Amino acid sequence: MGIALLAAALAAGLWLLPAPAVRPLKGAARRLVTPVQSVLIRGAARVREGWRTVRGMGGLVERYQQLSEEIVELQTDLRAMETLERENRELREQLAFFRSTGRPMIACEVVGRGISGWWRTLRLNRGSRDGVRPGRAVVSPDGLVGSTAEVNAMSCEVRLLSDPSSWISARLVRAGSYGVVKGRGSEGGRPTCRIEFINKDVEVRRGDTVVTSGLGGIYPEGLVIGYVEEVRTDRSGLYQSAGVVPKADLGRLRFAFVLGAKKPPSPEPLQGGAP
Structure with a gap:
């Protein structure tokens, strides 16, 4: 101021x-x-x-x-x-x-998993109205998935090959020996199976391919199940068993095919005229 x-x-x-x-x-x-x-x-x-x-x-x-x-x-x-x-x-x-493939197949999409277990069952969006029947093999481009169990008009439930109630007659491709593949659920967060009753004298190697044998009526011959991971001798010493890793990615499966009945061969036309 x-x-x-x-x-x-x-x-x-x-x-x-x-x-x-x-x-x-x-x-x-x-x-x-x-x-x-x-x-x-x-x-x-x-x-x-x-x-x-x-x-x-x-x-x-x-x-x-x-x-x-x-x-x-x-x-x-x-x-x-x-x-x-x-x-x-x-x-x-x-x-x-x-x-x-030479067999009729029904293309399906996976729409759900069974509440009984992730590696036991799954549900497909095709049912009896689409031609699906119980006891049909279910496959993917990678290999065998399982078989149809319960079927309704709109959908069907598939029992996965890793389900403990699944038994599949199988064959070791390289060795030519037969056995039975049983589901083992999951080990370490992945689906597993085991092929049992392999002849004790057969040489089984890690990586051997396991396919369906065609015996039993459900699975046609030659579908790839998976590969041998490890081999053990049965306690009785009479048989061998081997862990099998499924070839099909059962955990990330989005599409599958239900195999239909094989069409009978068409009759050959008669040669020449009637006598």
Whole structure:
């Protein structure tokens, strides 16, 4: 306040002085004020620039949020495209398998898993109205899945080959020996089976292929069940048994085929006319 009053008094005094006397004082005052004025002007400019920067940062934050949302949308679209590509690849494989086999098959989609256990049963979206019957083999392009158990008009339940109640007459391809594949549920979070009653004198190796023998009436001959993982000798010493890893990916199965009855061969036309 005092400085302001003093400045006002000096201004009034300068105003009352004669012009020739005031001129030198005005020049001296101008020389004193000019540096201060320059500093104030530069400071004001910096304040304005800082304010514009702060306002610009608000726009940058909004732009960053917008770009983040766009990235999330693009990632979602990419995952959807990858899913569609995988489904298309699976469908092409299923179609190729469907066309390659000589047996009638009913294409199905897996729509559920049995409450009794993940590795015991699953449900397919085809039933009796589609031609599905109990006791039919169920396969995938990789190999045997199991057999149909309960069937209604709209769907059917499949007993997986890893179900402990599943027994399948099987054959070791390389050795030519027969045995029975029994389901063992799961071990370490994966489905397992075991082929038992192998002749004790037969050489069984890790990696040997196990297929259906065709005996028993449900499973046709030659369907791949899986591969030998390890071999043991029975306690009695009369037989061998071997752990079998199913070839079909039972845990990630999305499509399967129910085998129909094999069509009888068409009669050959008679040669020549009637005598």
